[in-house]
Amino acid sequence: MNPFVFSCITSHGTEIIPELQGQSPERMSLTRRNMTEIGLEMEKAKPDAIIVLTPHGTRIAGQFSITDSENMEGTIEENDIVFTLKRRVDRELARKIAEHANELELPVGLINYATASGPYSSLSMDWGVMVPLRFMPNVPIVVINPTRELSYEKHLEFGKAVRNAVLTSNKKIGLVASCDWSHTHNENGPYGYHPAAQTLDEQVLQIVKQNQLEKLQGFDEEFVEAAKPDGIWQALILAGAIPEEERHIKLRSYEAPTYFGLLCASIY
Template identity: 45%
Template sequence: MASSSVVFACITPHGLPILKELAGDEPHLMAKTRASMEKLGQQMRAEEVDVIVVITPHGLRADNQFTIAASSFMEGELSELTVAQMVGNTRLDVGERVHMRRVVDQAFARAIGVASNSASLPMAVINFATQKGVFSTLPLDWGSLIPLSFMPDMPIVVVNSARSRTYQEHIRLGEQIARVATSMGRRIAIIASCDWSHTHDPSGPYGWHPDAAVLDDSVVACISRGDLEELMQFSEEIIENAKPDGIWQALVLAGAVPPSARRPRLLSYERPTYFGMICARML
């Protein structure tokens, strides 16, 4: 499957200061992660990819459903003001901005929606304003925009994970994405956009808990081995304490790239602020 459809797969973070333009007066804060993202972008450019599929936790949401953007375009903008708002700081000026507009592979997105619903996976296929054209534009969230900033400019498909759905359903969704890619002759790259524990810093918005380090250390080990299915073993208590937002997206990738096809390569892990960030290539 992987050789004919999924030709590149990676796990990346989406912290806004990864982009130099949004790092303010601390450009070296996430330099290690930034270097890893640049390397992943170079590696993706070396593959013959038709479309990039981003699995994000921060995009279009629908109660108890996965979502997929099937508009003609997606567009978003982030600024230093956005960074300040996320950590609860007071700031009045916008500062540096990052803007992105990408073409969506509508046919591929709609086909994934049809296949998912046919497989009893609840998928909302989302558009805006018109069926296609310049007005058919949906917002591009930071979970997509940040990793895409390092990748080649090509058509995208953005899928939102759904924590209300089971882990197994996320794996099955990944399987459907790969099957549709094969049936349509698409050579795809998959990005699982994942930040990890958010309770590493007592001054951060979620406070500190020792389970953050415990969970992240385990995640690093699982990803390094390519054992993504092991991410399903964390208890509800440790997830609540550590507050990761990467498990669900990584499991979609796990479904799209079966264990026998994975070639795990951990590029970096760091937590310079309150949340953990992993860069890894799975294929």
Template identity: 30%
Template structure:
């Protein structure tokens, strides 16, 4: 994209008036923070001029002031201007993340997303700086410049998307719009809100399972209180915790059909440790394996009696019992290789040790499934 010389000169002038020096850098390839948004803009037909600005290591307040300089420069040119603040949120959201893993790093992303959703950028400006450092982010100062550039504009904060497929938080959001711009439909925002909520919740549940196993295997103790907070963890529910290797091989899976603990948090802790150490199909997990394991948590609904024709292995899990209720087998829903209700029932019956043709009582249940990457 061609350089906008007029805009750049205006920014340099306004920055100098606030005692900031803007230094030009030539002869280097664009960094990802510039190249990625330019790629998507140009792919969608944008052909305008651009000024690529890097942030500094000055104070947070300096970055806010520099944003105001950009606004004044744009006003001087008299032309419509779009400001794109580029960078990533936490780099430590999953074990395979590029900056290492921290089970609490998601709290930084959660605060950023919720602050924008609630149109409260001051929460981001005043965020706990220790939390920011723990998250290993690279987009915070870009956001500060954006907040400084838009502080005189009417807020129109909107979360468009948030995801973290590789252990790095990617947020797409709008913080201000020109007068007269149309708003997205509320239903679209509701979908985004729901998706972000589920991602945060899934991260909390699987992180708790991982923390429980790693603490027990390394230190031979059960964590007393989860360090991750989510309202769902205080509910009472049954769950299964599954552990798989990096290659996708099952390493342990144990759970409860009915709640055995007072909270889901305690249910996850107990079942996670049991999956790692008491699954009779496998030896206990060794410390050397911990970095190569992936976790998933299935939270079960209350089972309900069902007829065979009411089963659907993609939607419902199944519980089979003999007529006296002495033997019981369970199979979770949506498992690879289980395509029909007959397959599902037969596998569950074999797990219960029931002979073929044994009269069965059937129950079905739904699950909410939360996975780490690689735990499919």
């Protein structure tokens, strides 16, 4: 049985946030519209907490990092507009995930900042978390950052630890895999152009449509480096947490209006 009340794969381009769309609201309008629908689905599921998998949070070399602060807060500035967000952290759930990861002998670090507890215990919230949470209900969160020093297989195993923690919890939990895809679609982007971007994203689309997320671990290292996706690791954790036979994916949209690919999917 799928242990999550609702799960999804979302994008995290900052202009998806309605407040930050600026003078070109059409640029990410397809993704923005589907993120809104996904947020409504999460709201309907009424989670007690939401786990967010992000590639842009606090990284620990060779370890999965899990937030264990009282709060998280962040700021994004885009198109001369400032957007801020603050959420409580479900520390009980965070520590339960770490315990189950330790049982599977996976390297994991619980991270905090400044003080052990209280208002000063607050970690920075990255855009990979802030963008999807803008559309989600205001409930406590746990943020997890994968580590690219470990194999794809370890990310699937870590997903099992997340699953086990949720199964032993008495709470209703939602799961968000915050994933953007290839970052070399446009020569004017920060990583330049490479034809691998379109090829990889087309393959990802087929993998999502066919509900075969485990196939993401089959991508060649040089191919990944050329295309520069940042979604593989979070999607594999989700795949480990929700096995294929329990996972039903509804692909909502894909677009690449700038230099990186944006994909939205609901998972039931």
